[in-house]
Amino acid sequence: MLSTLTTVFAILVMFSFYLSWRATRLDRLHTRFETASAALDAALARRGAVVGELAGAALLEPASNVLLADAAAQARRARGQADRELAESNLSRTLRVVLAEADLSDEGTGLLAEVHAAAKRVYIARRFYNDAVAATHVARSSRLVRVLRLAGRAELPDYFEMDDESPGAGTLG
């Protein structure tokens, strides 16, 4: 009798350790997701700001400046994920088209270098964001996690889908 109780107790203890390990993993994934999400927001905001500055500088002709300023403003004003995805994709496309048309030979210096760097940063941040979302989806799909609500009330995050192909030559994107 005593040995049965001991066994049950031991199993309970082990199970609770296992559960707490699973919960720790979920918590860590959540932190990773939050970091990636903040990084993506920051990367998009920075790209918008740099493109806005490029539109304000006298580097390109006025028509290109208007296109860039408009795309950047649309991206800044967009609310809700679907609208943001669309507006940010449009900004990527506008940037590619305008820079290809401008055919600036010297893309390695100053403001233009900042634009290219900002575009690369968006590409990186979005990959890592979606990677974190994928890991969260896998971890939360398990029955144990769903039945015991180990993830608490945190919402299941969505992938951020956009066109982030960067405008320049180079190795990234």
Place this chain on the structure above:
Amino acid sequence: MGLVCPYTWDVPGGVQQHVGDLAEALIGLGHRVSVLAPCDSETELPPHIVSAGRAIAVPYNGSVARLSFGLRAAAKVRRWIREGDFDVLHVHEPAAPSLSLLACWVAEGPIVATFHTSNPRSRAMAASATMLRTALEKVNGRIAVSEAARKTLVEHLGGDAVLIPNGVLVDRYTEAEPLQGWPGEGGAIGFLGRMDEPRKGLSVLLQAFDRIGPDFPGLRLLLAGPGDAEEARAKIAPALRDRVVSLGLVSEADKVRVYHSVDVFCAPNLGGESFGIVLTEAMSAGAAILASDIPAFRHVLREGRAGQLFPTGDPAALAAGAVELLHDPDRRAALSRAARVAVQPYDWSAVAADVVRVYEAVLPEPDAPVVAARPVAETG
């Protein structure tokens, strides 16, 4: 930065070379770098490389690999991480059961992982996919060195990765003494790569040489790379065979000299090359390049502005291109200059800058860049 290499440092290999070059490039950009790697011998290591003790030979993935594992290795990794106090931990090939995987296990802060293997049907990875997925959950950002590596990773572990290819140390190739007697009066065309690998396209080059050889009495062909040279010579007219010189497998130093020993460097690949490392080396050396028109080469050679392209697998077109270049030293010089400029984005310093952007993306405060000296905006 803390870099972890899973394979033993005293045996040369792709991953080790990558980690070593990346570490040097990061130091060049002004970062503090420490590399942890297994190391057998008592050889003198550069100060930024830390030995994790000797690697143990163990059967893995169908061959015997020299890896580092066990509790002692884990303790070593933990101590190194604590003493290093790194902003970012960058592990390489964490799918291999060695130091990198242990580092993921014990580390707390932001982790970046680079995947090198490109084997979509890796049995070892398939068998351990579930375990790896859990172990790599802490990784904040993943890098793949090639499209094939990215595919392998996505297939086995899901998620996504940023593509950052291997860099080339441009400075290592810029200057070199040509080999004794090369390129010679009659001109020379160079080829580097496995001779017996059909996709490297040597046979296309040989057929082209067969056509133009008689018109250029002094023209020679310089081949470097493993394979049977006799077999290659048998493919062309007997009168021309003396003019095909094979060096076999060459040392790193001789390889650099090969690029400087020819008038035209030919890359006749038929496909499959995801990223022409040979091409970027030749470009660093300022060779006048004649390459097949596969997408990767077209991209690296800037649509033909940094090297002449010919339709893939077409010996007549290769011959015509070679004749044109051999007759026109000015065009060769122009291509050489353009190649030296076009290779700059592939230099390790540029590639390392991309890696630093990845570090910045995984740091908790993305508004505080790792790079202190960012280019200042020049308005107006």
